[in-house]
Structure formats: structure tokens, C-alpha cells
Amino acid sequence: ATATYRVLQSTRVSLLSTTSTSTVPVTEQKDNPSSSSSLQGYRLFGAGDEKYASALRFDLSPTAIQSLAAEIETEINAVMDAIAGLPEDARTTNTVLLPLVQLEQRLSALENSVCLLQNVSPDKAVRDASHAAEVQLRKHAVEVSMRKDVYRVIKSYAEAHCDADALDAEWRRYLEFTLRDYRRAGLDLEDAKYEEIKAIKKRMSEIASEFAKNLNEENTVFILEEDELKGMPADWMSARLIRDGDGDDDEATTAAAVGKYRVSLKYPDLFPILQKCLIEKTREKMLRAHNSRCMKENTPIMEELVKLRYQQAQLLGKANHASHVLEIRMAKNPKMVWDFLHDLNAKMQPLADKDLQALLALKKQEKEAAQQAFDGVIHEHDFRYYCTLREEKEFAIDKESLRVYFPIQTVIDGALQIYQTLLGLKFLPVPSDESQFLLWHSDVQLYQVQDTRTQELFGYFFLDLFPREGKYGHACKMTLQTGCNIYGDDGSVVGTQLPINTLLCNFPKPTDDKPSLLSHDDVVTFFHEFGHCVHQL
Numbered sequence: 001a002t003a004t005y006r007v008l009q010s011t012r013v014s015l016l017s018t019t020s021t022s023t024v025p026v027t028e029q030k031d032n033p034s035s036s037s038s039l040q041g042y043r044l045f046g047a048g049d050e051k052y053a054s055a056l057r058f059d060l061s062p063t064a065i066q067s068l069a070a071e072i073e074t075e076i077n078a079v080m081d082a083i084a085g086l087p088e089d090a091r092t093t094n095t096v097l098l099p100l101v102q103l104e105q106r107l108s109a110l111e112n113s114v115c116l117l118q119n120v121s122p123d124k125a126v127r128d129a130s131h132a133a134e135v136q137l138r139k140h141a142v143e144v145s146m147r148k149d150v151y152r153v154i155k156s157y158a159e160a161h162c163d164a165d166a167l168d169a170e171w172r173r174y175l176e177f178t179l180r181d182y183r184r185a186g187l188d189l190e191d192a193k194y195e196e197i198k199a200i201k202k203r204m205s206e207i208a209s210e211f212a213k214n215l216n217e218e219n220t221v222f223i224l225e226e227d228e229l230k231g232m233p234a235d236w237m238s239a240r241l242i243r244d245g246d247g248d249d250d251e252a253t254t255a256a257a258v259g260k261y262r263v264s265l266k267y268p269d270l271f272p273i274l275q276k277c278l279i280e281k282t283r284e285k286m287l288r289a290h291n292s293r294c295m296k297e298n299t300p301i302m303e304e305l306v307k308l309r310y311q312q313a314q315l316l317g318k319a320n321h322a323s324h325v326l327e328i329r330m331a332k333n334p335k336m337v338w339d340f341l342h343d344l345n346a347k348m349q350p351l352a353d354k355d356l357q358a359l360l361a362l363k364k365q366e367k368e369a370a371q372q373a374f375d376g377v378i379h380e381h382d383f384r385y386y387c388t389l390r391e392e393k394e395f396a397i398d399k400e401s402l403r404v405y406f407p408i409q410t411v412i413d414g415a416l417q418i419y420q421t422l423l424g425l426k427f428l429p430v431p432s433d434e435s436q437f438l439l440w441h442s443d444v445q446l447y448q449v450q451d452t453r454t455q456e457l458f459g460y461f462f463l464d465l466f467p468r469e470g471k472y473g474h475a476c477k478m479t480l481q482t483g484c485n486i487y488g489d490d491g492s493v494v495g496t497q498l499p500i501n502t503l504l505c506n507f508p509k510p511t512d513d514k515p516s517l518l519s520h521d522d523v524v525t526f527f528h529e530f531g532h533c534v535h536q537l
Contacts, residue, residue, distance in 0.1 A: 059438035062129035069133035084149035119472040138205035231278035403517035462502035466509040477532035
């Protein structure tokens with residue numbers, strides 16, 4: 001690792017040819033995240049000890065985010081201009097393809113430093129700046145992907161200056177996919193259609209970012225009476241009880257709310273209600289609110305996006321958006337998907353009908369016992385509730401009682417141990433005071449990944465597992481730095497860039513008097529997402 005770092009220093013791998021060649025590590029500049037040169041310290045991209053692992057930064061101020069995004073665009077433009085300006089006799093693998101590969105490697109961590117924070121930062125100003133920067137970078141990416149001058153050079157290189165059979169398989173695949181993506185973007189079309197597609201792509205990138213931002217910022221809270229939450233476990237109720245002196249002056253902490261319960265639409269609040277709450281109106285109210293989050297803001301976006309996708313597909317000669325997207329996927333066409341789903345549905349329908357009758361029988365029995373009308377329907381807000389009731393009655397499965405076996409750290413340790421054993425890896429926690437990174441929140445844990453046999457450094461991952469205001473609301477793995485070779489200007493491999501990613505989840509957060517106990521579904525979710533994490537590594 002140290003040797004690789006020295007190689008990188010000696011070859012002076014740098015982000016921008018127009019910036020200082022200083023190799024000051026990021027750790028020495030933590031205290032000035034909004035300095036005028038936001039790229040100071042971004043010089044080391046390869047494997048090394050933890051201190052020199054990455055150019056990622058999570059302590060950027062709004063001003064630094066804006067500056068970094070602009071400098072990323074400058075770097076991209078410089079590389080594309082250089083390729084577009086190549087004369088015929090200078091179009092080689094090292095002048096056409098290599099700069100594109102180097103650019104992608106160089107900017108991987110920097111672009112993700114800019115864009116991640118909108119999903120995780122506790123500071124709304126930072127989230128807003130990150131969102132604005134992503135919109136800016138997405139629009140710029142459309143401009144770059146639609147540059148005909150660059151496409152002409154790459155196409156000329158492929159047709160007249162490249163012996164594809166002589167290329168390594170990896171480079172040959174890269175060239176093939178690059179040309180394919182340019183064609184699919186419409187660069188072979190006449191100018192009028194080309195300009196229309198470019199405008200559509202820009203608009204789609206803009207509104208897609210806005211759609212996600214609206215969901216991340218959603219913070220609906222209900223103040224519910226105890227009678228509205230009959231059937232909920234005592235510890236769940238206690239964690240949401242509004243006590244005298246809680247909080248400040250919002251609705252959930254006024255004197256009138258004391259003794260009631262503060263319930264959000266986040267998963268740790270929503271799913272237990274859908275599974276355990278005896279009051280159907282409460283289940284319906286919560287699910288309806290969850291399913292209509294940001295409806296006013298996002299419905300026009302969804303409607304516009306559907307139209308734009310259709311228009312783009314038509315301009316590209318495809319019947320619809322599905323045909324365009326599936327063309328390069330395993331299914332290849334919508335008919336294949338349609339036939340698969342209908343075939344699967346035909347096989348599953350008898351089982352589904354049987355299960356539905358079992359749920360209806362439970363609902364009828366419960367409604368008659370409570371002397372309430374039975375409507376003969378399992379509504380969406382009924383489904384999880386009666387599935388849970390059936391598990392308890394027919395199969396003696398009490399998911400709430402299973403939680404005591406799944407404290408979150410036990411789940412983390414167990415999952416990591418399984419992967420360590422299967423793959424011959426070691427996952428080592430990195431204390432915050434020994435890390436290059438200023439973590440975006442105190443809940444976040446950082447792990448270093450090593451090969452058990454060779455002690456080779458494989459990469460890093462972050463765990464951000466608890467909900468908070470403004471955070472991404474579902475569960476996912478996000479790549480923060482691409483794992484790849486680092487190529488010198490002669491095309492030789494001079495180092496390795498480590499893969500880095502983060503898991504974002506929304507599990508119940510521990511309190512002073514109660515640990516975080518996961519449901520079995522939460523455990524499945526963690527294993528699922530951690531599988532993506534290890535896959536990227």
C-alpha cells in the first residue's frame with residue numbers, strides 16, 4: 001500500500017492540470033472546508049494506508065460544494081476539448097480512450113462528495129447546495145454526452161485507427177459500449193431531432209433530482225391519541241410518547257401534545273403500525289399519508305417525466321420508453337417481460353387466492369367479534385396487519401418477540417462475520433479519530449476491508465443506519481468511489497483506486513433505555529443491502 005502511494009506521488013497523479021500540484025493530504029485541511037480552492041488536497045486516488053485512501057470529503061460547506069462542482073465541469077470540458085481537437089493521425093487508444101477512463105477514475109470520489117450530501121447531511125443548507133450541484137452536474141453531463149465532435153473522433157478512431165481484435169477484451173468492451181451509448185443517445189440523428197433529445201434529457205435530469213429531493217425533505221408528523229394506537233407494543237409507544245419538556249416549540253412538543261404520541265411516516269414508525277395496530281382507521285390514515293407523500297409536488301413531475309420518456313423513445317425510433325430501456329438489458333423487449341409476468345401470475349394466482357381467503361376469514365372473525373361491519377375486502381392497509389395476525393394464529397410466529405434476538409450490533413457483527421468467513425475478508429472498524437474522513441453524522445460507522453490471507457487493502461464502507469430529518473428515506477447502497485486501475489499516460493497500470501461505498505438504512509434508533517432491536521424484515525433488509533456493498537467491493 002505504501003509503495004503504491006509512492007508510485008502515485010512520483011507519477012504526480014493530479015486532478016486538475018490548472019491547480020497546484022501540492023500533495024498535502026486531506027487530513028491536514030479538515031479545518032477549512034470552504035477555502036477558495038475547494039480541490040486543495042485532492043491528489044491521492046490509489047490504494048494506501050487509510051490516511052491516503054480517497055479524495056472523498058463529507059465536510060464541504062455550501063460554498064465549497066458549488067466551487068467543486070464548477071471545477072469538476074472545468075476538468076471534464078478540458079478533457080473533452082482535447083479529444084475533440086485530435087487530428088486524424090493522432091487518434092490512438094492512448095489519446096482517445098485512455099483520457100476518458102482516467103477522467104472517470106479521477107472524478108469518481110469528487111462527484112460523489114458533491115452529490116452524496118443531499119441524502120445524508122443533517123444541515124439543510126448543505127443538502128440544498130448538494131442538490132443544486134447535482135442538478136448542475138447532471139445538466140452538464142447531458143451536454144457532454146451529446147457532444148458530436150467528441151463522438152466523431154471516437155467513431156473515427158474505431159473505424160480507421162483501431163484494430164479492435166488487438167485490444168484487450170476490457171478495452172474492446174469499453175469502446176463498444178461507448179459507441180453504443182452515443183448512438184442510443186441520438187448522436188446519429190439529424191440536427192433537429194438531436195437538439196430536441198438533448199433538451200428532453202436536460203429536463204428529465206432536472207425534474208428527477210427535484211422528485212428525489214422532495215421525498216428526502218418530507219417530514220410529516222401525526223400527533224395521535226393512545227386510543228388510536230391500540231395493539232402497539234409498550235416499548236414502541238414509550239419511544240414516541242411526548243413528555244413535558246420535550247423539544248422546543250413545534251406542534252409535537254406543545255403542552256397540548258404532552259401525553260400523546262409523535263408518529264412520522266418513516267419506516268420504524270409506519271411498518272409496526274401497519275402490522276400491529278388494531279385501529280383500522282389509523283392504519284388507513286398512515287398508509288394513505290405515506291403513499292401520497294409529496295403528491296402535490298411530485299405528481300406533476302411524474303406526469304411530465306412519463307411524457308418526456310415517451311417523446312425521447314419516439315425520437316429514437318422506439319415504440320415506448322420500455323422498449324428503449326430493455327434493449328440493452330437481459331429481457332431485450334417488453335413482450336418478454338409481459339409474457340414472463342403473466343406466466344408467473346398464472347402459476348401464482350391459485351396460491352394467492354388461497355392466502356386471500358385465509359386473510360378474509362381472519363378479518364371477518366375479528367369484525368364480528370368487535371360487532372363491526374365486514375366489507376369482504378382486504379384493503380392495502382389491511383394486508384400487513386392480517387398477514388401478521390395469521391402468522392401469530394396459524395404458525396405461532398410473534399415477530400415482536402423475535403426482536404430481542406436481533407439487537408442491531410448483533411446483526412451487524414453476525415452479517416459481517418458470515419461474509420468474512422465466506423470470502424476470506426476482514427472488516428475492521430476505523431475509529432473516527434484515526435480516519436481521513438470527517439463523517440457526516442455521529443451515527444455513521446466506517447469499516448476498512450482487508451484480505452485475510454495477504455492483508456491487502458480491499459476498500460472501505462460506511463454504515464449509516466438510523467433515520468433523521470432530511471436523510472434518504474429508504475434503504476440502499478451508494479457507491480462513493482469506483483474501484484479500478486489507475487492508468488499512466490502511456491496506458492500502463494500505475495496503481496489501484498479502492499472501492500468505497502455506504503449503506504443508508506432507516507432502522508429503529510436506540511434510546512437511553514432501549515437498544516435498537518430489529519425485526520426479521522429489517523435483518524433481511526440489512527443482509528440484502530450489505531450484499532450490494534460487498535459486490536461493489
